[in-house]
Amino acid sequence: MVFSLRSSREQYKSLKESKLVQYENQQEPTRSLPFQTLIERLPKERKLKIVVFAAARESLFRFFSEEHPCQIWFYPLDRFLNEIPRCAEDELVHEWSDRVFSDFPTESADAVLAWDTLNYFDSEFLQALSLKIHGVQAKPCYLLASLSTRPKLPEHPLIVDVIDREHLRYSGWENIERKNELISLRELSEYFPGSKNLRSGLLRNGLQEVLFEL
Amino acid sequence: MWNRETVREEATTESASTELRRQPVRSSAGSTIGANLTIKGELTGTEDLEVFGKIEGNITLQSNTVTLREGGFLQGTIHAKDIEVQGKVQGDLVAKDRVLLKSSANMDGKIVGARVVLEDGCQFKGQIDMEDASRGNMNVIPGGRSSEAGANKTKEG
Numbered sequence: 001m002v003f004s005l006r007s008s009r010e011q012y013k014s015l016k017e018s019k020l021v022q023y024e025n026q027q028e029p030t031r032s033l034p035f036q037t038l039i040e041r042l043p044k045e046r047k048l049k050i051v052v053f054a055a056a057r058e059s060l061f062r063f064f065s066e067e068h069p070c071q072i073w074f075y076p077l078d079r080f081l082n083e084i085p086r087c088a089e090d091e092l093v094h095e096w097s098d099r100v101f102s103d104f105p106t107e108s109a110d111a112v113l114a115w116d117t118l119n120y121f122d123s124e125f126l127q128a129l130s131l132k133i134h135g136v137q138a139k140p141c142y143l144l145a146s147l148s149t150r151p152k153l154p155e156h157p158l159i160v161d162v163i164d165r166e167h168l169r170y171s172g173w174e175n176i177e178r179k180n181e182l183i184s185l186r187e188l189s190e191y192f193p194g195s196k197n198l199r200s201g202l203l204r205n206g207l208q209e210v211l212f213e214l
Numbered sequence: 215m216w217n218r219e220t221v222r223e224e225a226t227t228e229s230a231s232t233e234l235r236r237q238p239v240r241s242s243a244g245s246t247i248g249a250n251l252t253i254k255g256e257l258t259g260t261e262d263l264e265v266f267g268k269i270e271g272n273i274t275l276q277s278n279t280v281t282l283r284e285g286g287f288l289q290g291t292i293h294a295k296d297i298e299v300q301g302k303v304q305g306d307l308v309a310k311d312r313v314l315l316k317s318s319a320n321m322d323g324k325i326v327g328a329r330v331v332l333e334d335g336c337q338f339k340g341q342i343d344m345e346d347a348s349r350g351n352m353n354v355i356p357g358g359r360s361s362e363a364g365a366n367k368t369k370e371g
Contacts, residue, residue, distance in 0.1 A: 047344070056338035058331070065330065069344045076339060099339070
């Protein structure tokens with residue numbers, strides 16, 4: 001299966017060359033109502049199974065593991081972005097998507113956390129991903145996604161820290177400009193037919209977060 | 215030197231051209247595998263182990279601590295009481311007590327442990343299962359992958 005990136009090689013080069021910065025509001029956690037809702041709705045009586053399309057952060061893992069025993073799959077896209085000089089973007093996507101599709105949990109997943117990941121992939125990938133999730137989702141299963149609402153994202157949120165049940169902290173890359181069309185909330189929901197939009201919110205860094213019940 | 219209760223295969227020194235990254239530091243109790251050593255095979259025993267070099271195979275030190283130092287590399291599975299990783303791992307870590315990935319760690323595989331700690335900055339790709347590994351329900355299959363992880367691999371092809 002071949003996937004293509006929505007962004008160009010040049011954009012990724014600029015991403016690679018840019019450095020991780022502390023942007024203005026980074027030290028200040030942002031309130032995330034979709035995340036809060038997710039935590040309230042996750043089952044308490046059994047081990048949670050969570051898929052994370054983001055970097056493995058200590059705060060995120062600690063948060064869930066302190067709530068109760070859990071099993072977490074991490075698929076960090078940013079790790080591959082760091083390796084761009086050694087691979088073309090198609091290979092980048094291939095490697096990441098191959099990993100996701102070959103190593104996806106076969107057990108019921110309670111939640112999929114996709115912070116600013118889905119923007120990068122085309123409809124073919126999203127279609128395949130939705131089928132994959134549909135195949136393993138617990139009942140209920142939740143998808144927490146964040147989508148960019150601006151063509152230019154000075155606060156590219158590759159890293160998300162969980163502060164508490166209500167607050168997240170996004171860390172970003174600077175000077176990221178995306179010329180290509182970005183996925184919209186409506187477009188995303190179309191890949192998950194029958195899903196319910198439980199809660200959404202616009203964050204001050206320009207991201208729209210949304211929680212779906214699949 | 216480290217205790218060879220059950221060590222198979224060979225331990226070879228890497229080429230002399232390899233820069234000595236750091237002098238092996240002998241831990242206060244236990245054994246050290248130096249930066250210029252490569253071990254292929256199974257390693258079992260009853261003392262702590264500190265690894266600066268390269269290991270291709272499985273390490274089983276059920277009651278002890280295994281520390282993979284920065285620059286160290288493991289391809290295989292570690293079963294131990296405590297595991298600390300500062301280097302690179304391709305494989306699984308199963309700890310009765312705690313797994314710690316330091317910020318310099320680079321890991322691709324599965325972690326099973328009652329307590330798992332990730333330091334920010336570590337590169338981790340794979341699965342973490344908060345489980346009491348002391349119950350011994352992780353079966354290791356040849357190739358250094360746990361049976362559960364192996365099943366995940368093969369199911370999806």
